[in-house]
Amino acid sequence: MPIGPFEAEILRVLAANRNPESFIGGATVLNQRKDSPRTSEDIDVFHDSEAALLKGVEMDERTLREHGFEVAVLLSRPSFHRAQVSRRQESTKMEWVHDSAFRFFPVEADAFMGYRLNIWDAATNKVLAGVGRGVIRDYVDLIHLHQTRLSLGALIWAAAAKDPGLSPDFMRSEMMRTHHYDQQTYESLKWSRPVDPIAMKGVWLAAMREAQNLFDLLLDLDAPYGCFFLDAQGEPQTPTRETLSTLRPHYGSLRGCWPRIVEEE
Numbered sequence: 001m002p003i004g005p006f007e008a009e010i011l012r013v014l015a016a017n018r019n020p021e022s023f024i025g026g027a028t029v030l031n032q033r034k035d036s037p038r039t040s041e042d043i044d045v046f047h048d049s050e051a052a053l054l055k056g057v058e059m060d061e062r063t064l065r066e067h068g069f070e071v072a073v074l075l076s077r078p079s080f081h082r083a084q085v086s087r088r089q090e091s092t093k094m095e096w097v098h099d100s101a102f103r104f105f106p107v108e109a110d111a112f113m114g115y116r117l118n119i120w121d122a123a124t125n126k127v128l129a130g131v132g133r134g135v136i137r138d139y140v141d142l143i144h145l146h147q148t149r150l151s152l153g154a155l156i157w158a159a160a161a162k163d164p165g166l167s168p169d170f171m172r173s174e175m176m177r178t179h180h181y182d183q184q185t186y187e188s189l190k191w192s193r194p195v196d197p198i199a200m201k202g203v204w205l206a207a208m209r210e211a212q213n214l215f216d217l218l219l220d221l222d223a224p225y226g227c228f229f230l231d232a233q234g235e236p237q238t239p240t241r242e243t244l245s246t247l248r249p250h251y252g253s254l255r256g257c258w259p260r261i262v263e264e265e
Contacts, residue, residue, distance in 0.1 A: 002036035006090040007043055011113050013067050014060050018114025021048045022056040023107045025117040030141050038140050039190045042093040048101040050078045057081045057096050103256030124159035131171045134178035136185050146207045151238040153211030161226030161252050168215050176208055224249045234259045
């Protein structure tokens, strides 16, 4: 089960508290699929303002206690709140964070979670996390995104827009430098299926080579920077020399926007 049963129960209990300014993000969004390689063992709730965060924390803690959960506050700041949520022998971590409202796409209503971050914004956030810290859960999630969603190179190219101080080349080099793990670290994760560290490393190195080739191509073609490239259906694609002219760049904005599809007459 990609989302742990205890976490899934908490998400259902709190779904009514979610709204476009208080929504689920992080690995919980990325690991919804049954083929996700690891189980997400915590819950992240994102907010566009500190006021929304404060309101979200108050509502969620009250709702959890009304449903029989114990909530132990571990850290509380205006822009970040962390708690351990427990019931009987089960426990998980929850974090409420104030995050930038700069997104590629709007927050989406979700029948299970209430509201959640769009998958592509969750993916680009994961890229930024993979650059800024060397933890195996980011490594695993990025490999899975590369294999099932969109090439890592295309995700890096788009994610650079969320931090003007980062270039795609720098982000790639930092990922290559920081993501190296021993067997004990692999065993620390809660896997949803058996994994082969050697095979994963092969996929990672190939993704890094493909990313460099993509950056070289886009720079050679003077392609726009820090965007997704969308097909006629509005879905992100990895551009090639042959397809780039048929794809439309899609940039981030305050709270994101849906692409406008215009059919040619």
